[in-house]
Amino acid sequence: MNINLKKRRHLLATSAIAFLGWAPAQAMAQAQPFPSRPITFVVPFAAGSATDQLARALGQSLTNDTGQPVVVENKAGASGMIAAAAVAKAPADGYTVLITTNTTHAANEHLYKKLSYDPVKDFAPVTALGKGGQVMVVNPASGYKTVADVIAEAKKSPGKLNFGSGSSSSRIAGELFQQMAGVQILHVPYKSNPNAITDLLGGQITMMFADMSTGVPQIKSEKLRALGVTASKRSPMLPNVPTIAEAGVPGYEMGYWFAAYTPTGTPPAAIQRLNELLVRATASAQSKSFFDNSGSEAFTSTPDGLAKFQAAETRKWGDIIKAAGIQAE
Structure with a gap:
């Protein structure tokens, strides 16, 4: 038999054995369940x-x-x-x-x-x-008891009222409220929602749209009054507070x-x-x-x-x- 032919057959046999050994390992690697590490x-x-x-x-x-x-x-x-x-x-x-x-x-x-x-x-x-969702809150001393009260005052005196915000979600909730209620309310920016809450408690701003974790403690202690929640349904944390859609702005959800x-x-x-x-x-x-x-x-x-x-x-x-x-x- 030709020596080169023998070498070729030996090489093919060796490759086949190597492949047979590699294939199961590769299959096992591919079949390894996810996740297999942190x-x-x-x-x-x-x-x-x-x-x-x-x-x-x-x-x-x-x-x-x-x-x-x-x-x-x-x-x-x-x-x-x-x-x-x-x-x-x-x-x-x-x-x-x-x-x-x-x-x-x-x-x-x-x-x-x-x-x-x-x-x-x-x-x-x-x-x-x-x-x-978030919650629309005011200082009880403001006299506003409902979302309708705020809308009425804002329409009576455009630009007189203001709202604070310390996050994009808080600000956009206020912007959408203005657009859907057809009112003009001045935006006051803050670095964070807690900073806005501080000024709201002090009477420096009219209202804000606060996240629940920031607003609810103040509402429960009666330092702030909740007028409406921004979600499409009432919050289990504030079951007696209507949605803003229920309270006078149909279709509102943010x-x-x-x-x-x-x-x-x-x-x-x-x-x-x-x-x-x-x-x-x-x-x-x-x-x-x-x-x-x-x-x-x-x-x-x-x-x-x-x-x-x-x-x-x-x-x-x-x-x-x-x-x-x-x-x-």
Whole structure:
């Protein structure tokens, strides 16, 4: 037999054996269950924030469910842009998840001229996680007892009343109220909602749209009066307070939401598994405690459902911001 032919056959046989040894290992690697190592939840806001609290509750549930640790990494600053940009550039393997809000994925593109990330192209939607509303509050000394009282005074004296805000959600709630009620109310900006609450308690501003965790304690102590909630239905935390839609502005609804995203290119199987885990996690005892104490509620979706919801919310926020004449920074 030709020596070269013998060498070729030997090489082919050796390659075949090597392949047979490699194939099962490769198959085992591909079949390895997800997750098989720790997952990182990146949060765009500081430790202790509502988003951070939710991320930690969800993370504990995922750990209980899978046996894998979940690390919560806070990357606060720049209205969430630092965290969003970091996740957009992370490996698309399903092990880095952005737990975020409407701030990074609906509002920022209308509030800033240039973003360090693309809220659509750079991310793969996983699931919505929760949503909540705010509460319209006034100082009891103001004499306003209903939403109708505020509207009547605002129409009587355009520009006389004012409202404070320390977040994009708080401000946009006030802008939408003006647009739908047909009134002019002066906006007073603050660095945070607690700062606005302080001035409201002191009588320096007329009203504000506060998040539940900030407003409810003041309402319960009767230091502030609640006139209406911004969500489409009443809050379990304030069951006797009507929605603003019920109180005189039909169709009014403005709230905030939480959602999970991974970098674009994440394998569909990993996204589906994360969706299953996170949807289940929103019903955990830890998550239920968060929702109950923050005045929000679980709200989940399919990945495609989140994409459609985000698109609708982005249009809504853009329309409100444009109508209010807010200039992008």
